[in-house]
Amino acid sequence: MVDMSNVKLRIENIVASVDLFTELNLEKVIEICPNSKYNPEEFPGIICRFDEPKVALLIFSSGKLVVTGAKSVEDIERAVNKLIQMLKKIGAKFHRAPQIDIQNMVFSGDIGMEFNLDAVALSLPNCEYEPEQFPGVIYRVKEPRAVILLFSSGKIVCSGAKSEHDAWEAVRKLLRELEKYGLIEEEEEW
Amino acid sequence: RLRKWQSRLRVSDAAERNLAFALSELDRIASQLKLPRHVEEEAARLYREAVRKGLIRGRSIEAVIAACVYAACRLLKVPRTLDEIADISRVDKKEIGRSFRFIARHLNLTPKKLFVKPTDYVNKFADELGLSEKVRRRAIQILEEAYEKGLTSGKSPAGLVAAALYIAGLLEGEKRTQREVAEVARVTEVTVRNRYKELVDKLNLKIPL
DNA sequence: GCTTTAAAAAGTAAATT
DNA sequence: AATTTACTTTCCAAAGC
Secondary structure (H helix, E strand, C coil): CCCCCCCEEEEEEEEEEEECCCCCCHHHHHHHCCCEECCCCCCCCEEEEECCCCEEEEECCCCEEEEEEECCHHHHHHHHHHHHHHHHHCCCCCCCCCEEEEEEEEEEEECCCCCCHHHHHHHCCCEECCCCCCCCEEEEECCCCEEEEECCCCEEEEEEECCHHHHHHHHHHHHHHHHHCCCCCCHHHC | CHHHHHHHHHHHHHHHHHHHHHHHHHHHHHHHCCCCHHHHHHHHHHHHHHHHCCCCCCCCHHHHHHHHHHHHHHHCCCCCCHHHHHHHCCCCHHHHHHHHHHHHHHCCCCHHHHCCCHHHHHHHHHHHHCCCHHHHHHHHHHHHHHHHCCCCCCCCHHHHHHHHHHHHHHHCCCCCCHHHHHHHHCCCHHHHHHHHHHHHHHCCCCCCC
16 A cells, blocks of 8 residues: 655646637727737737736637636636626626636645655656756656656656546556555665 | 559658658768767667657657657767757757657657766766866766765756766866866856755865865 | 646756846 | 746647647
8 A cells, every 4th residue: 555644735726728608809808807918919819817816817709718827726716707797897798607627737746755766767667757858757647647747855746637636646656656666665775 | 543653652752752851861960970870870760760650740850850869879878968969950959859758758768778877978078078087987986976875866967977077177186177067068067066066065075275 | 739828846047146 | 156037847728820
């Protein structure tokens, strides 16, 4: 059994796609968004930032959104509701509840022990390690689909997971692999 | 029919033209980097394999060739930095690095096969700096101690070797400036200085003043 | 593929002071 | 030489080129 008691994970960013089910006139929307940017030549959506909750929104004429930078799913819901209230003032009509899909969650974390990444790269199958280009080992978990960056300090970054449960599951799988190849009992045999 | 035959001809034409272009680009890089023939042959072999597996899709031939050159150097332990290859390629370092990691993944070039011992980099840099065998041995000793103490994980191998050679030069009375070692290793002086400080501190090295 | 957005890890780089 | 800012890697959606 893999010991996860010393492992920590912290949500750093959540990305969600949203469908408001209403077409939007971006030329009108841009006027009611304070800190926003809209250059259809370089990007088809309005880039809008909220201070509370602190998120960035990409608003498209199809009525679909991308919300990024959130630290919780509730932040995303609050941001979407806030935008809907703003859009109502501009005359947008909403006939049904928005559909919110979590697409990606990014976590930072700590496994609680240090690693010799050369040793990890040597034995851990399906990993990448190019210290000249990036200081961490890149490990891809197939199910649940996620990617973990492992650093020599034992700190990690997990991205691509769609839920906190999936992120924990992915980290558990990495730890099982590390244990399987004798990479867990570091300290003495550096 | 005739049209089918023509399109087949066209396809093989394009494939042959692409291969010819790729191999001429490889020739150009190999001669400028003065690579041994077996490295050039390995790069060509990797390229053909990449084409066979359809790994070129969405990537430029030049980027993949540069990536194959870098991979061949790593596999055959002929030290060349990615920067040296990027210098003479029309493709930037970032794109070459991406292509390299992509072909490495799909041609099963594991970190183990690609691992180049710091010793090989020591000899390459020391050649360019005109440093003696004594300095090289000292640098390797420093690098081994650093590895044992866990000071090398995640760090740029080029930066570590540069700092080790700088220190070894000082200890053996064959001083090279930080600027000189940084230049051959293709890292900045700041990196050499940072590695130098950490190695001197944690390995308790006494540098003669 | 690319464009834009967010966020962390640790290393390296570059621009200021 | 110290600080600050910035870029490398990973993930994902959006609409359109």
